[in-house]
Amino acid sequence: MSTFYEFGLSNALIKAVSSMGFEEATSIQELAIPIALKGKDIIGQAQTGTGKTAAFGIPIIEKCDPHQGVIQGLVITPTRELAIQVAEELNSLGHYSKIRALPIYGGQNIERQIKALKNKPQIIVATPGRLMDHMRRKLIRLQHLTTVILDEADEMLNMGFREDIETILSDVPDKRQTMLFSATMPQPIQDLAHRFMQEPEFIRIKAKEITVSSTEQYCYKVHEKEKFDALCRLLDLHSPEAAIVFARTKRRVDELSDALIKRGYFAEAIHGDLTQPQRDSAMHKFKNGSTEILVATDVAARGLDIGSVTHVYNFDIPQDPDSYVHRIGRTGRLGKPGIAATLASSREMSHIELIERSIKRNIIRKPVPTISETVEEQQRLTAGKLFQVIETDEHLPYKGTALKLLEDSQAANLLAAALKLLTKEPDQTPVHLTDADLWTTKKNKPGKNRKKQGHHRKPGKSAKKNNYIQDGSKKKYNSV
Ligand SMILES: Nc1ncnc2c1ncn2[C@@H]1O[C@H](COP(=O)(O)OP(=O)(O)OP(=O)(O)O)[C@@H](O)[C@H]1O
Numbered sequence: 001m002s003t004f005y006e007f008g009l010s011n012a013l014i015k016a017v018s019s020m021g022f023e024e025a026t027s028i029q030e031l032a033i034p035i036a037l038k039g040k041d042i043i044g045q046a047q048t049g050t051g052k053t054a055a056f057g058i059p060i061i062e063k064c065d066p067h068q069g070v071i072q073g074l075v076i077t078p079t080r081e082l083a084i085q086v087a088e089e090l091n092s093l094g095h096y097s098k099i100r101a102l103p104i105y106g107g108q109n110i111e112r113q114i115k116a117l118k119n120k121p122q123i124i125v126a127t128p129g130r131l132m133d134h135m136r137r138k139l140i141r142l143q144h145l146t147t148v149i150l151d152e153a154d155e156m157l158n159m160g161f162r163e164d165i166e167t168i169l170s171d172v173p174d175k176r177q178t179m180l181f182s183a184t185m186p187q188p189i190q191d192l193a194h195r196f197m198q199e200p201e202f203i204r205i206k207a208k209e210i211t212v213s214s215t216e217q218y219c220y221k222v223h224e225k226e227k228f229d230a231l232c233r234l235l236d237l238h239s240p241e242a243a244i245v246f247a248r249t250k251r252r253v254d255e256l257s258d259a260l261i262k263r264g265y266f267a268e269a270i271h272g273d274l275t276q277p278q279r280d281s282a283m284h285k286f287k288n289g290s291t292e293i294l295v296a297t298d299v300a301a302r303g304l305d306i307g308s309v310t311h312v313y314n315f316d317i318p319q320d321p322d323s324y325v326h327r328i329g330r331t332g333r334l335g336k337p338g339i340a341a342t343l344a345s346s347r348e349m350s351h352i353e354l355i356e357r358s359i360k361r362n363i364i365r366k367p368v369p370t371i372s373e374t375v376e377e378q379q380r381l382t383a384g385k386l387f388q389v390i391e392t393d394e395h396l397p398y399k400g401t402a403l404k405l406l407e408d409s410q411a412a413n414l415l416a417a418a419l420k421l422l423t424k425e426p427d428q429t430p431v432h433l434t435d436a437d438l439w440t441t442k443k444n445k446p447g448k449n450r451k452k453q454g455h456h457r458k459p460g461k462s463a464k465k466n467n468y469i470q471d472g473s474k475k476k477y478n479s480v
């Protein structure tokens with residue numbers, strides 16, 4: 001591994017990198033940065049969570065001139081949340097070099113973006129739709145652009161976005177550096193990429209597997225009707241610090257998060273039909289830990305880097321193996337441990353086998369935990385918490401009362417009662433989840449008069465209510 005000094009970077013960038021806590025370059029950074037600094041086009045592929053953002057971010061910052069108030073770099077991302085995140089990382093990297101990156105994405109007030117553009121950022125990080133909007137209105141001019149990056153490039157060149165990318169690239173200088181990055185790079189996409197790249201260098205970090213080895217992968221065979229209870233049991237057994245639960249459709253995400261809230265979990269939904277403030281709020285609560293579960297469509301599958309995510313659950317199986325790779329890549333980032341659990345019905349098992357062949361790794365089959373297993377685990381967790389309190393001496397002010405109680409009752413009875421009060425017991429509150437098979441036929445699509453569901457309190461904390469507004473926008477990625 002190289003240190004960042006070995007790339008011959010400016011002092012300002014070295015300072016930024018070390019203040020971000022980066023000591024050594026990751027494999028993709030080690031290979032891509034020197035080539036990118038030479039100005040060459042790159043197609044870069046490396047596992048999820050291995051620092052691809054800085055692999056293109058460091059060279060782009062180094063190349064930009066802070067004294068020129070024109071847009072010199074453009075990064076295109078498939079989702080708004082990813083645009084925000086990449087812009088944040090570029091701003092950290094560019095802090096001492098005085099290079100500024102601005103996220104430009106749909107759903108945000110356009111006037112606010114116009115105002116921010118007046119501050120003359122050197123780099124724009126944009127989702128395609130809103131970028132084209134600004135380009136049409138001549139609010140963003142890209143004639144001085146020297147670098148274009150497609151993050152999640154295979155997704156950006158997939159059918160949903162390809163036309164937009166072609167439109168954008170037809171409006172930027174031919175003499176530019178183009179870099180493509182993703183954890184997955186199917187051959188047809190690589191072939192297509194050559195059309196608008198100049199002799200790109202293909203950099204691929206050879207790993208034994210496409211998915212990261214630090215993430216344990218499990219599959220639970222379960223009937224559709226028992227899926228929700230199975231998910232709840234897994235959540236109780238695993239007690240994730242933060243988990244993302246992926247579901248197939250926007251409506252299913254809504255139903256699922258409502259159902260989880262009803263059963264006493266802190267859950268938030270994110271998908272393309274929510275307004276941007278709702279999406280921002282869900283992300284904010286999830287990142288700051290006030291929500292432990294983010295229920296999402298594939299809108300959250302790519303690029304998002306939230307260090308606290310310990311578990312990813314595929315409530316519905318992903319559409320294809322690449323989608324599986326990205327979804328479960330939200331955990332186990334940069335060598336951290338992670339757990340990925342996929343629920344599948346017996347007829348979906350062939351799909352699981354397809355994924356296994358594609359990622360060249362076994363997804364371990366496990367039985368759904370029984371109620372008594374989850375109860376045992378919850379009690380063990382509560383006991384652990386009791387010992388933690390003893391270690392911190394926080395229990396001392398309660399000792400007098402405890403001694404008095406012991407005069408009247410047996411110690412074991414008192415302790416058992418305390419454990420009962422503190423332990424999350426299996427919640428059987430009935431919930432409504434439309435059968436997944438019904439989602440596929442339009443005729444049977446669940447009605448508009450879906451009942452708003454209430455929510456229950458978790459011991460000691462107040463559950464927050466989700467409000468979902470259908471904004472009807474047809475923008476890209478609102479399909480999920
Ligand atoms: N050299 C480094 N040392 C320490 N941490 C790093 C280094 N480079 C990047 N990171 C951190 O590693 C995490 C993952 O990086 P990043 O999001 O760029 O991964 P990625 O390869 O783009 O993943 P994905 O394929 O999911 O988009 C981030 O939190 C980032 O700040």
Ligand SMILES: [Mg+2]
Pocket residue numbers: 052053151303
């Ligand atoms: Mg990334």
